[in-house]
Amino acid sequence: MRCAVVHYHEIALKGKNRPFYVNTLLQNLKRATADLGIENLRKAMGRAILELPEGVPLKTLAERLSTTFGVANFSVGESAPLDLEAIKERVGRAVEEWREAGHLFETFRISTRRSFKQFPLQSPQINHEVGGYLKARTGAGVNLKHPDLTVYIEIVPKEAFFYFDKLPGPGGLPVGVSGRVVSLLSGGIDSPVASYRMLQRGCELIFVHFHGHPFVSKASAEKAEELADTLTRHQYHSLLYLIPFGPIQRQVVLSVESRLRVVLYRRLMVRIAEAMARRHEAAALVTGESLGQVASQSLQNISVIQGAAQLPILRPLVGMDKQEISDQAMRIGTYEISIQPDQDCCQLFIPPHPATRTTLEEVETAERALDLPALVQEGVEGAEQKTFDFPPGVVPAYRSKPPLSS
Ligand code: ATP
Numbered sequence: 036m037r038c039a040v041v042h043y044h045e046i047a048l049k050g051k052n053r054p055f056y057v058n059t060l061l062q063n064l065k066r067a068t069a070d071l072g073i074e075n076l077r078k079a080m081g082r083a084i085l086e087l088p089e090g091v092p093l094k095t096l097a098e099r100l101s102t103t104f105g106v107a108n109f110s111v112g113e114s115a116p117l118d119l120e121a122i123k124e125r126v127g128r129a130v131e132e133w134r135e136a137g138h139l140f141e142t143f144r145i146s147t148r149r150s151f152k153q154f155p156l157q158s159p160q161i162n163h164e165v166g167g168y169l170k171a172r173t174g175a176g177v178n179l180k181h182p183d184l185t186v187y188i189e190i191v192p193k194e195a196f197f198y199f200d201k202l203p204g205p206g207g208l209p210v211g212v213s214g215r216v217v218s219l220l221s222g223g224i225d226s227p228v229a230s231y232r233m234l235q236r237g238c239e240l241i242f243v244h245f246h247g248h249p250f251v252s253k254a255s256a257e258k259a260e261e262l263a264d265t266l267t268r269h270q271y272h273s274l275l276y277l278i279p280f281g282p283i284q285r286q287v288v289l290s291v292e293s294r295l296r297v298v299l300y301r302r303l304m305v306r307i308a309e310a311m312a313r314r315h316e317a318a319a320l321v322t323g324e325s326l327g328q329v330a331s332q333s334l335q336n337i338s339v340i341q342g343a344a345q346l347p348i349l350r351p352l353v354g355m356d357k358q359e360i361s362d363q364a365m366r367i368g369t370y371e372i373s374i375q376p377d378q379d380c381c382q383l384f385i386p387p388h389p390a391t392r393t394t395l396e397e398v399e400t401a402e403r404a405l406d407l408p409a410l411v412q413e414g415v416e417g418a419e420q421k422t423f424d425f426p427p428g429v430v431p432a433y434r435s436k437p438p439l440s441s
Protein backbone atom coordinates (compact mmCIF):
# COMPACT_ATOMS: atom_id res chain seq x y z
CA MET A 36 0.00 0.00 0.00
CA ARG A 37 1.29 3.43 -0.87
CA CYS A 38 1.50 5.73 2.14
CA ALA A 39 2.97 8.96 3.45
CA VAL A 40 5.12 8.77 6.57
CA VAL A 41 5.06 12.00 8.57
CA HIS A 42 7.64 12.63 11.32
CA TYR A 43 7.22 15.14 14.13
CA HIS A 44 10.34 15.75 16.19
CA GLU A 45 9.87 18.69 18.45
CA ILE A 46 6.43 17.78 19.65
CA ALA A 47 7.49 14.24 20.41
CA LEU A 48 9.46 15.71 23.32
CA LYS A 49 6.63 17.41 25.14
CA GLY A 50 6.17 15.05 28.12
CA LYS A 51 2.69 14.95 29.59
CA ASN A 52 1.16 17.09 26.86
CA ARG A 53 2.31 14.72 24.19
CA PRO A 54 -1.02 13.00 23.44
CA PHE A 55 -2.71 16.39 23.08
CA TYR A 56 0.03 17.66 20.73
CA VAL A 57 -0.01 14.51 18.64
CA ASN A 58 -3.80 14.36 18.41
CA THR A 59 -3.96 18.00 17.40
CA LEU A 60 -1.37 17.35 14.69
CA LEU A 61 -3.36 14.37 13.43
CA GLN A 62 -6.55 16.45 13.32
CA ASN A 63 -4.72 19.18 11.44
CA LEU A 64 -3.28 16.66 8.98
CA LYS A 65 -6.77 15.30 8.37
CA ARG A 66 -8.08 18.75 7.78
CA ALA A 67 -5.16 19.77 5.54
CA THR A 68 -5.73 16.73 3.33
CA ALA A 69 -9.52 16.51 3.64
CA ASP A 70 -10.16 16.90 -0.09
CA LEU A 71 -7.47 14.50 -1.36
CA GLY A 72 -9.23 11.16 -1.05
CA ILE A 73 -7.16 9.82 1.86
CA GLU A 74 -9.08 7.15 3.70
CA ASN A 75 -6.95 6.31 6.68
CA LEU A 76 -4.68 8.34 8.92
CA ARG A 77 -3.12 6.82 12.03
CA LYS A 78 -0.24 6.95 14.48
CA ALA A 79 2.68 4.55 14.49
CA MET A 80 5.38 5.08 17.12
CA GLY A 81 6.14 8.77 16.73
CA ARG A 82 4.92 9.15 13.16
CA ALA A 83 1.65 9.71 11.38
CA ILE A 84 0.80 7.36 8.53
CA LEU A 85 -1.53 8.43 5.73
CA GLU A 86 -2.70 5.61 3.50
CA LEU A 87 -2.84 6.76 -0.11
CA PRO A 88 -5.25 4.98 -2.45
CA GLU A 89 -4.69 5.29 -6.22
CA GLY A 90 -5.44 8.76 -7.51
CA VAL A 91 -4.28 10.85 -4.54
CA PRO A 92 -2.50 13.86 -6.12
CA LEU A 93 0.99 13.53 -4.70
CA LYS A 94 2.16 17.03 -5.57
CA THR A 95 -0.78 18.60 -3.78
CA LEU A 96 -0.29 16.22 -0.86
CA ALA A 97 3.36 17.34 -0.58
CA GLU A 98 2.29 20.99 -0.61
CA ARG A 99 -0.19 20.37 2.18
CA LEU A 100 2.26 18.43 4.34
CA SER A 101 4.95 21.04 3.86
CA THR A 102 2.64 23.74 5.27
CA THR A 103 1.23 21.84 8.25
CA PHE A 104 2.97 23.10 11.39
CA GLY A 105 4.35 20.37 13.61
CA VAL A 106 5.59 18.31 10.66
CA ALA A 107 9.37 17.84 10.85
CA ASN A 108 9.70 15.91 7.59
CA PHE A 109 7.70 13.54 5.44
CA SER A 110 8.07 10.94 2.74
CA VAL A 111 5.88 9.15 0.27
CA GLY A 112 6.62 5.45 0.12
CA GLU A 113 5.06 2.07 0.79
CA SER A 114 4.15 -0.16 3.67
CA ALA A 115 5.10 -3.84 3.84
CA PRO A 116 4.24 -6.67 6.24
CA LEU A 117 6.71 -7.02 9.10
CA ASP A 118 8.67 -9.87 7.58
CA LEU A 119 12.20 -9.71 6.16
CA GLU A 120 11.42 -11.65 2.97
CA ALA A 121 8.37 -9.49 2.27
CA ILE A 122 10.39 -6.31 2.87
CA LYS A 123 13.13 -7.47 0.47
CA GLU A 124 10.64 -8.33 -2.23
CA ARG A 125 8.67 -5.06 -1.91
CA VAL A 126 11.79 -2.90 -1.79
CA GLY A 127 13.23 -4.76 -4.78
CA ARG A 128 10.11 -4.22 -6.84
CA ALA A 129 9.81 -0.55 -5.88
CA VAL A 130 13.46 0.10 -6.76
CA GLU A 131 12.97 -1.52 -10.17
CA GLU A 132 9.89 0.61 -10.80
CA TRP A 133 11.84 3.67 -9.72
CA ARG A 134 14.53 2.85 -12.25
CA GLU A 135 11.96 2.16 -14.99
CA ALA A 136 10.49 5.59 -14.31
CA GLY A 137 13.82 7.05 -15.43
CA HIS A 138 15.71 7.49 -12.14
CA LEU A 139 19.13 6.09 -12.94
CA PHE A 140 21.41 4.97 -10.12
CA GLU A 141 24.56 2.94 -9.87
CA THR A 142 24.99 2.94 -6.13
CA PHE A 143 22.68 2.80 -3.13
CA ARG A 144 22.59 2.36 0.59
CA ILE A 145 19.95 1.12 3.01
CA SER A 146 19.22 3.18 6.10
CA THR A 147 17.03 1.37 8.62
CA ARG A 148 15.42 2.73 11.77
CA ARG A 149 14.06 0.03 14.05
CA SER A 150 11.58 1.74 16.37
CA PHE A 151 9.97 -1.58 17.26
CA LYS A 152 12.75 -3.19 19.27
CA GLN A 153 11.08 -6.61 19.44
CA PHE A 154 11.80 -7.18 15.78
CA PRO A 155 14.49 -9.86 15.89
CA LEU A 156 16.98 -8.27 13.49
CA GLN A 157 18.84 -5.11 14.43
CA SER A 158 19.10 -2.17 12.03
CA PRO A 159 22.63 -2.99 10.71
CA GLN A 160 21.53 -6.58 10.05
CA ILE A 161 18.47 -5.38 8.15
CA ASN A 162 20.67 -3.02 6.12
CA HIS A 163 22.98 -5.92 5.34
CA GLU A 164 20.22 -8.36 4.40
CA VAL A 165 18.18 -6.02 2.24
CA GLY A 166 21.35 -4.49 0.74
CA GLY A 167 22.68 -7.88 -0.32
CA TYR A 168 19.36 -8.79 -1.86
CA LEU A 169 19.09 -5.49 -3.73
CA LYS A 170 22.64 -5.75 -5.06
CA ALA A 171 21.89 -9.15 -6.53
CA ARG A 172 18.52 -8.10 -7.92
CA THR A 173 19.53 -4.77 -9.52
CA GLY A 174 23.27 -5.12 -10.16
CA ALA A 175 23.87 -1.78 -8.40
CA GLY A 176 26.70 -1.33 -5.92
CA VAL A 177 26.66 -0.21 -2.29
CA ASN A 178 28.07 3.21 -1.42
CA LEU A 179 27.54 4.28 2.17
CA LYS A 180 28.96 7.82 1.86
CA HIS A 181 27.62 9.18 -1.44
CA PRO A 182 25.00 6.82 -2.83
CA ASP A 183 22.84 7.75 -5.82
CA LEU A 184 19.86 6.27 -4.01
CA THR A 185 19.07 5.88 -0.31
CA VAL A 186 16.40 3.40 0.69
CA TYR A 187 14.99 4.31 4.11
CA ILE A 188 13.32 1.51 6.04
CA GLU A 189 11.35 2.00 9.26
CA ILE A 190 10.29 -0.87 11.47
CA VAL A 191 7.21 -0.36 13.69
CA PRO A 192 4.89 -2.94 15.29
CA LYS A 193 3.13 -5.08 12.68
CA GLU A 194 4.54 -3.27 9.64
CA ALA A 195 7.50 -1.71 7.89
CA PHE A 196 7.69 1.41 5.74
CA PHE A 197 10.19 2.22 3.06
CA TYR A 198 10.80 5.28 0.89
CA PHE A 199 13.57 6.96 -1.09
CA ASP A 200 13.19 10.62 -0.34
CA LYS A 201 12.61 12.84 2.71
CA LEU A 202 11.06 16.28 2.32
CA PRO A 203 11.20 18.99 4.98
CA GLY A 204 8.08 20.09 6.86
CA PRO A 205 7.70 23.60 8.27
CA GLY A 206 8.53 22.51 11.85
CA GLY A 207 6.94 24.37 14.74
CA LEU A 208 3.95 23.26 16.80
CA PRO A 209 0.53 22.09 15.59
CA VAL A 210 -1.89 25.00 15.31
CA GLY A 211 -4.22 24.93 18.30
CA VAL A 212 -1.87 23.68 21.01
CA SER A 213 -0.75 27.12 22.19
CA GLY A 214 -4.16 28.74 22.47
CA ARG A 215 -5.91 31.52 20.67
CA VAL A 216 -4.67 35.05 19.95
CA VAL A 217 -6.01 38.08 18.07
CA SER A 218 -3.76 39.27 15.26
CA LEU A 219 -3.84 42.90 14.14
CA LEU A 220 -3.56 42.44 10.41
CA SER A 221 -2.86 45.55 8.38
CA GLY A 222 -2.42 45.38 4.61
CA GLY A 223 1.35 45.79 5.08
CA ILE A 224 4.29 43.42 4.83
CA ASP A 225 4.95 42.90 8.52
CA SER A 226 1.77 41.80 10.20
CA PRO A 227 1.15 38.74 7.95
CA VAL A 228 4.67 37.56 8.77
CA ALA A 229 4.02 38.12 12.48
CA SER A 230 0.81 36.10 12.11
CA TYR A 231 2.65 33.28 10.36
CA ARG A 232 5.22 33.12 13.14
CA MET A 233 2.51 32.77 15.78
CA LEU A 234 0.76 30.06 13.74
CA GLN A 235 4.11 28.29 13.63
CA ARG A 236 4.24 28.42 17.43
CA GLY A 237 0.89 26.65 17.62
CA CYS A 238 -1.45 29.64 18.06
CA GLU A 239 -4.86 29.82 16.50
CA LEU A 240 -5.44 33.33 15.13
CA ILE A 241 -8.46 35.59 14.90
CA PHE A 242 -7.71 38.45 12.50
CA VAL A 243 -8.71 42.06 13.01
CA HIS A 244 -8.24 44.74 10.36
CA PHE A 245 -9.01 48.46 10.70
CA HIS A 246 -9.91 50.26 7.50
CA GLY A 247 -10.56 53.86 6.54
CA HIS A 248 -13.54 53.21 4.29
CA PRO A 249 -15.64 55.23 3.34
CA PHE A 250 -13.02 58.01 3.61
CA VAL A 251 -10.57 56.00 1.51
CA SER A 252 -10.98 53.07 -0.88
CA LYS A 253 -11.67 49.53 0.31
CA ALA A 254 -8.26 48.36 -0.95
CA SER A 255 -6.72 47.75 2.47
CA ALA A 256 -9.68 45.64 3.57
CA GLU A 257 -9.51 43.62 0.36
CA LYS A 258 -5.82 43.01 0.96
CA ALA A 259 -6.52 41.95 4.54
CA GLU A 260 -9.06 39.46 3.19
CA GLU A 261 -6.56 38.07 0.73
CA LEU A 262 -3.89 37.83 3.43
CA ALA A 263 -6.24 36.13 5.87
CA ASP A 264 -7.21 33.71 3.12
CA THR A 265 -3.55 32.92 2.40
CA LEU A 266 -2.74 32.35 6.07
CA THR A 267 -5.80 30.14 6.50
CA ARG A 268 -3.93 27.32 4.76
CA HIS A 269 -2.09 26.86 8.06
CA GLN A 270 -5.11 26.92 10.37
CA TYR A 271 -7.93 25.68 8.07
CA HIS A 272 -10.59 27.99 9.44
CA SER A 273 -10.25 31.72 10.10
CA LEU A 274 -12.35 34.65 11.20
CA LEU A 275 -11.46 38.15 10.06
CA TYR A 276 -13.11 41.26 11.48
CA LEU A 277 -13.13 44.35 9.29
CA ILE A 278 -13.52 47.37 11.53
CA PRO A 279 -14.43 50.82 10.20
CA PHE A 280 -11.83 53.07 11.79
CA GLY A 281 -12.30 56.30 9.81
CA PRO A 282 -15.14 57.71 11.91
CA ILE A 283 -13.17 56.91 15.08
CA GLN A 284 -10.07 58.63 13.75
CA ARG A 285 -12.13 61.65 12.85
CA GLN A 286 -13.11 62.06 16.47
CA VAL A 287 -9.48 61.79 17.53
CA VAL A 288 -8.53 64.49 15.01
CA LEU A 289 -11.13 66.84 16.48
CA SER A 290 -9.66 66.85 19.94
CA VAL A 291 -6.05 65.59 19.93
CA GLU A 292 -2.98 67.50 18.80
CA SER A 293 -1.45 66.03 15.69
CA ARG A 294 1.86 64.73 17.04
CA LEU A 295 0.10 62.36 19.44
CA ARG A 296 -2.47 60.98 17.02
CA VAL A 297 -0.64 57.94 15.68
CA VAL A 298 -0.06 56.61 19.17
CA LEU A 299 -3.67 57.32 20.08
CA TYR A 300 -4.89 55.47 17.00
CA ARG A 301 -2.78 52.51 17.99
CA ARG A 302 -4.07 52.54 21.55
CA LEU A 303 -7.62 52.57 20.23
CA MET A 304 -6.87 49.71 17.86
CA VAL A 305 -5.43 47.77 20.77
CA ARG A 306 -8.51 48.37 22.93
CA ILE A 307 -10.90 47.32 20.18
CA ALA A 308 -8.79 44.26 19.34
CA GLU A 309 -8.80 43.38 23.01
CA ALA A 310 -12.59 43.58 23.13
CA MET A 311 -12.67 41.12 20.23
CA ALA A 312 -10.15 38.94 22.08
CA ARG A 313 -12.39 38.75 25.14
CA ARG A 314 -15.33 37.80 23.00
CA HIS A 315 -13.36 34.90 21.56
CA GLU A 316 -11.48 33.92 24.71
CA ALA A 317 -8.16 34.84 23.15
CA ALA A 318 -5.22 35.24 25.51
CA ALA A 319 -3.03 37.80 23.73
CA LEU A 320 -2.72 40.24 20.83
CA VAL A 321 -0.15 40.04 18.03
CA THR A 322 1.29 42.86 15.95
CA GLY A 323 3.95 43.18 13.25
CA GLU A 324 5.89 45.85 15.13
CA SER A 325 9.64 45.85 14.83
CA LEU A 326 11.73 48.01 17.12
CA GLY A 327 12.59 51.41 15.66
CA GLN A 328 11.11 50.73 12.23
CA VAL A 329 8.84 53.78 12.25
CA ALA A 330 8.01 56.56 14.71
CA SER A 331 5.26 54.63 16.44
CA GLN A 332 7.63 51.73 17.10
CA SER A 333 10.18 53.41 19.36
CA LEU A 334 10.72 51.68 22.68
CA GLN A 335 8.88 54.48 24.40
CA ASN A 336 5.85 54.36 22.12
CA ILE A 337 5.70 50.58 22.25
CA SER A 338 5.42 50.84 25.99
CA VAL A 339 2.76 53.58 25.80
CA ILE A 340 0.77 51.42 23.35
CA GLN A 341 1.11 48.37 25.61
CA GLY A 342 -0.23 50.58 28.42
CA ALA A 343 -3.66 50.59 26.74
CA ALA A 344 -3.90 46.80 26.90
CA GLN A 345 -4.58 44.31 29.65
CA LEU A 346 -3.53 41.35 27.56
CA PRO A 347 0.09 40.91 26.49
CA ILE A 348 0.90 42.24 23.01
CA LEU A 349 3.16 39.73 21.29
CA ARG A 350 5.57 41.14 18.71
CA PRO A 351 7.32 38.25 17.03
CA LEU A 352 9.18 40.57 14.62
CA VAL A 353 10.54 42.93 17.25
CA GLY A 354 14.18 42.08 16.60
CA MET A 355 14.00 41.55 12.84
CA ASP A 356 14.95 44.05 10.17
CA LYS A 357 12.82 44.90 7.18
CA GLN A 358 14.84 42.82 4.72
CA GLU A 359 14.54 39.68 6.82
CA ILE A 360 10.82 40.27 7.22
CA SER A 361 10.35 40.86 3.48
CA ASP A 362 12.33 37.71 2.65
CA GLN A 363 10.07 35.67 4.88
CA ALA A 364 6.97 37.34 3.41
CA MET A 365 8.14 36.17 -0.02
CA ARG A 366 8.66 32.61 1.19
CA ILE A 367 5.22 32.36 2.77
CA GLY A 368 3.39 33.92 -0.18
CA THR A 369 2.14 37.16 1.40
CA TYR A 370 4.64 39.65 -0.06
CA GLU A 371 2.94 40.05 -3.43
CA ILE A 372 -0.38 40.79 -1.74
CA SER A 373 1.14 43.21 0.75
CA ILE A 374 2.90 45.36 -1.86
CA GLN A 375 -0.31 46.08 -3.77
CA PRO A 376 -1.10 49.78 -3.38
CA ASP A 377 -3.75 50.65 -0.83
CA GLN A 378 -4.81 53.49 1.40
CA ASP A 379 -4.09 52.48 4.93
CA CYS A 380 -6.37 54.01 7.50
CA CYS A 381 -3.32 55.41 9.24
CA GLN A 382 -2.46 57.52 6.23
CA LEU A 383 -5.82 59.06 6.81
CA PHE A 384 -5.53 62.18 8.95
CA ILE A 385 -1.83 61.48 9.19
CA PRO A 386 0.17 64.07 11.10
CA PRO A 387 3.25 65.49 9.38
CA HIS A 388 5.50 64.83 12.39
CA PRO A 389 4.38 61.94 14.59
CA ALA A 390 6.07 61.99 17.98
CA THR A 391 8.67 59.29 18.55
CA ARG A 392 8.73 59.90 22.29
CA THR A 393 5.34 60.14 23.86
CA THR A 394 4.78 59.70 27.55
CA LEU A 395 1.93 57.77 29.08
CA GLU A 396 1.00 60.89 31.00
CA GLU A 397 0.55 63.20 28.00
CA VAL A 398 -1.27 60.51 26.05
CA GLU A 399 -3.65 59.78 28.91
CA THR A 400 -4.29 63.49 29.30
CA ALA A 401 -5.14 63.76 25.60
CA GLU A 402 -7.44 60.75 25.86
CA ARG A 403 -9.52 62.48 28.55
CA ALA A 404 -11.08 64.52 25.77
CA LEU A 405 -12.45 61.31 24.23
CA ASP A 406 -15.25 58.99 25.23
CA LEU A 407 -13.09 55.87 25.01
CA PRO A 408 -15.71 53.23 25.91
CA ALA A 409 -18.05 54.69 23.28
CA LEU A 410 -15.32 54.63 20.63
CA VAL A 411 -14.43 51.03 21.47
CA GLN A 412 -18.08 50.07 21.34
CA GLU A 413 -18.46 51.82 18.00
CA GLY A 414 -15.55 49.78 16.61
CA VAL A 415 -16.84 46.48 17.99
CA GLU A 416 -20.38 47.06 16.77
CA GLY A 417 -19.24 48.15 13.34
CA ALA A 418 -17.16 45.02 12.83
CA GLU A 419 -17.97 43.00 9.74
CA GLN A 420 -17.15 39.29 10.06
CA LYS A 421 -15.62 37.24 7.24
CA THR A 422 -14.82 33.53 7.37
CA PHE A 423 -12.25 31.53 5.42
CA ASP A 424 -11.82 27.80 5.03
CA PHE A 425 -9.01 25.68 3.69
CA PRO A 426 -9.17 23.52 1.71
CA PRO A 427 -11.92 25.69 0.24
CA GLY A 428 -15.37 24.19 0.58
CA VAL A 429 -14.40 21.62 3.22
CA VAL A 430 -16.64 21.69 6.27
CA PRO A 431 -14.60 22.43 9.41
CA ALA A 432 -14.87 19.22 11.41
CA TYR A 433 -11.48 18.73 12.96
CA ARG A 434 -10.76 21.68 15.22
CA SER A 435 -9.62 20.87 18.73
CA LYS A 436 -11.69 23.78 19.99
CA PRO A 437 -14.20 25.34 17.63
CA PRO A 438 -13.86 29.09 17.10
CA LEU A 439 -16.61 30.73 19.09
CA SER A 440 -19.14 32.44 16.94
CA SER A 441 -19.66 36.11 17.59
P1 ATP B 1 2.67 46.41 8.68
O1 ATP B 1 3.64 46.15 7.59
O2 ATP B 1 2.25 45.16 9.40
O3 ATP B 1 1.53 47.29 8.27
P2 ATP B 1 4.12 48.69 9.58
O4 ATP B 1 5.59 48.54 9.50
O5 ATP B 1 3.42 49.42 8.49
O6 ATP B 1 3.49 47.24 9.78
P3 ATP B 1 2.66 50.22 11.48
O7 ATP B 1 1.83 50.77 10.40
O8 ATP B 1 3.25 51.12 12.50
O9 ATP B 1 3.87 49.37 10.97
O10 ATP B 1 1.80 49.14 12.24
C1 ATP B 1 2.32 48.39 13.32
C2 ATP B 1 1.40 47.21 13.57
O11 ATP B 1 0.11 47.69 13.99
C3 ATP B 1 1.12 46.39 12.34
O12 ATP B 1 2.13 45.43 12.11
C4 ATP B 1 -0.20 45.76 12.67
O13 ATP B 1 -0.03 44.64 13.53
C5 ATP B 1 -0.90 46.89 13.43
N1 ATP B 1 -1.68 47.69 12.49
C6 ATP B 1 -1.34 48.83 11.88
N2 ATP B 1 -2.31 49.26 11.07
C7 ATP B 1 -3.32 48.36 11.17
C8 ATP B 1 -4.61 48.23 10.58
N3 ATP B 1 -5.06 49.12 9.71
N4 ATP B 1 -5.35 47.15 10.92
C9 ATP B 1 -4.91 46.24 11.79
N5 ATP B 1 -3.71 46.31 12.37
C10 ATP B 1 -2.92 47.34 12.07
Ligand code: MG
Pocket residue numbers: 221222223379
Ligand atom coordinates in the same frame (compact mmCIF):
# COMPACT_ATOMS: atom_id res chain seq x y z
MG1 MG C 1 1.36 49.41 8.15
